[in-house]
Amino acid sequence: MHLREFRRLAVLLSTLLVVFFALTGCQEVPFSEQMKDSIESYASSQMLPTRGLGATFAELDFFGLTKASRSVYYVYGWCMVAEVDRELKVVSAESLPMKFTIRRQFFGYKVVDHETPRSGAQYAVDIKTIIPAEHQQRLFDYPKQQTDLEQRVLDKARAHYR
Amino acid sequence: MKFWAIALLVIACMTIPLGSFPLSKASPNDQAEIRSFVQAYFEAKYECFRRGDISPLKPFFLDSQSQGARRELELTQVLLDWRVPRNLFYDDHSVVVNYDSIRLDTNAVTITLNAVVSYRLRNHRVISREANNHTLVLDRHQGKWYVTSDWYEEPIGGMIDAGHSISTIRAWAFRQGDPLTENYREGDHEVCTSVNGPSSLAITYDRIKAVQYADAYWNQYNPAYIDFSLLGGDCTNYVSQCLRAGNVPDDVSGHQGSQWWYNLNTHQYTPSWTSVSALYNYLMFNTLGGPKGTIATDPMLIARGDLVQTDFQQDGTWDHSAIVTEVWYEDTAYIYVNAHTTNRYRYYIGNYPGAKRLIRISIR
Numbered sequence: 148m149h150l151r152e153f154r155r156l157a158v159l160l161s162t163l164l165v166v167f168f169a170l171t172g173c174q175e176v177p178f179s180e181q182m183k184d185s186i187e188s189y190a191s192s193q194m195l196p197t198r199g200l201g202a203t204f205a206e207l208d209f210f211g212l213t214k215a216s217r218s219v220y221y222v223y224g225w226c227m228v229a230e231v232d233r234e235l236k237v238v239s240a241e242s243l244p245m246k247f248t249i250r251r252q253f254f255g256y257k258v259v260d261h262e263t264p265r266s267g268a269q270y271a272v273d274i275k276t277i278i279p280a281e282h283q284q285r286l287f288d289y290p291k292q293q294t295d296l297e298q299r300v301l302d303k304a305r306a307h308y309r
Numbered sequence: 310m311k312f313w314a315i316a317l318l319v320i321a322c323m324t325i326p327l328g329s330f331p332l333s334k335a336s337p338n339d340q341a342e343i344r345s346f347v348q349a350y351f352e353a354k355y356e357c358f359r360r361g362d363i364s365p366l367k368p369f370f371l372d373s374q375s376q377g378a379r380r381e382l383e384l385t386q387v388l389l390d391w392r393v394p395r396n397l398f399y400d401d402h403s404v405v406v407n408y409d410s411i412r413l414d415t416n417a418v419t420i421t422l423n424a425v426v427s428y429r430l431r432n433h434r435v436i437s438r439e440a441n442n443h444t445l446v447l448d449r450h451q452g453k454w455y456v457t458s459d460w461y462e463e464p465i466g467g468m469i470d471a472g473h474s475i476s477t478i479r480a481w482a483f484r485q486g487d488p489l490t491e492n493y494r495e496g497d498h499e500v501c502t503s504v505n506g507p508s509s510l511a512i513t514y515d516r517i518k519a520v521q522y523a524d525a526y527w528n529q530y531n532p533a534y535i536d537f538s539l540l541g542g543d544c545t546n547y548v549s550q551c552l553r554a555g556n557v558p559d560d561v562s563g564h565q566g567s568q569w570w571y572n573l574n575t576h577q578y579t580p581s582w583t584s585v586s587a588l589y590n591y592l593m594f595n596t597l598g599g600p601k602g603t604i605a606t607d608p609m610l611i612a613r614g615d616l617v618q619t620d621f622q623q624d625g626t627w628d629h630s631a632i633v634t635e636v637w638y639e640d641t642a643y644i645y646v647n648a649h650t651t652n653r654y655r656y657y658i659g660n661y662p663g664a665k666r667l668i669r670i671s672i673r
Contacts, residue, residue: 239656
């Protein structure tokens with residue numbers, strides 16, 4: 148086999164491998180702004196029962212992502228959803244650990260499901276089943292940390308009402 | 310002739326009140342000034358119920374320590390103390406003053422009038438009207454009018470007149486928690502119906518402080534306390550902290566099963582501090598000091614600072630505690646709560662699944 152032919156074959160094989168991995172989704176998918184936007188858009192419309200006093204906004208602090216199948220991923224994080232009125236006053240809100248199931252589409256991602264821990268006595272039990280072990284401690288520590296989650300929600304509201 | 314002249318003079322003197330004459334005899338400027346002052350006074354009086362403080366009323370009294378001023382300011386303050394935790398603020402209002410009689414002396418005016426206030430409570434749709442007969446005494450000082458006294462029929466005013474101290478009256482009023490709330494309906498917001506108050510003082514549950522604490526720490530936990538998220542949930546620990554912030558004293562009386570406390574130094578605590586059912590049992594059955602709970606069968610009896618517990622599966626195991634942070638009183642009471650695990654702010658309790666029990670809080 149000539150060297151030229153060998154090179155051609157190598158290029159062809161490399162290209163096929165790249166195409167194969169792209170199609171099967173075997174490559175590592177980093178958490179992207181596109182994913183975050185899809186999740187926040189979903190959360191702001193699906194999670195909080197609103198009071199009809201303002202618009203609803205969501206912000207996510209990302210903790211981790213796992214692959215469920217070829218085009219389906221689980222995203223873990225802490226999410227705050229708040230209904231904010233025109234005077235930029237929070238009128239209703241929730242802030243909690245979440246697991247989102249997202250599916251890659253031709254353009255972008257779509258959230259197809261979400262899981263939250265139940266309240267009260269079932270909270271810790273549910274977190275242990277919903278959130279992978281490597282993220283659990285971070286989620287338990289989260290409420291005692293100073294975060295800018297609420298500020299980011301208010302920034303969104305400010306931009307919305309401007 | 311001389312006799313008749315003297316007689317006529319005496320009769321004339323008797324028919325003219327000395328130093329006092331109807332306002333109609335006063336100059337048009339005085340009339341307008343007094344009417345405008347009275348209108349402004351009543352506007353300010355009801356503005357207090359819109360703002361939630363008595364500052365609009367204070368400038369109308371020259372000496373806030375005078376008997377008349379104290380009666381009105383303290384009376385308004387007690388009414389506000391009762392209204393603010395229940396979110397019973399005026400949204401908008403208008404006052405019409407109907408004058409019965411106005412007597413003008415050299416530097417003082419005594420007015421009897423009927424003031425009709427139309428108001429709508431914040432978040433309420435219905436416009437209510439309330440009328441009161443007032444005897445208003447005004448005094449002029451350095452060319453400016455001030456209110457000397459404003460007397461009208463009012464149970465709390467009656468207690469003030471009877472010489473009870475304001476702290477006694479407030480303690481009494483707030484111990485009447487349920488009847489007070491029960492009596493409240495739109496258009497009927499009398500604070501109490503009896504003037505037979507007790508004379509002993511009591512610590513009062515400061516619902517405003519409890520709610521302020523609940524709002525401050527709903528999403529960021531107070532690091533002074535253990536976070537019980539991993540230890541069965543932090544919800545009851547959070548509502549216990551709120552009660553403590555509302556001046557509810559720790560209860561170290563009796564045996565440990567009937568206590569309620571948290572030691573910030575050692576981080577030791579009683580089960581009633583952290584457990585949904587233990588807190589409930591403590592609130593219902595403790596017989597000594599500390600907070601006391603009663604089950605409210607009617608949501609209209611619930612005010613900010615009270616508690617809600619939930620049994621999600623309706624299996625008899627109560628799972629969750631939350632504190633009431635907002636109530637809209639309409640045809641029924643729409644109750645919103647703050648909670649930990651999961652963290653919620655102004656969350657409508659109807660969105661929680663399962664059975665709920667409403668617990669009215671007082672201090673034993």
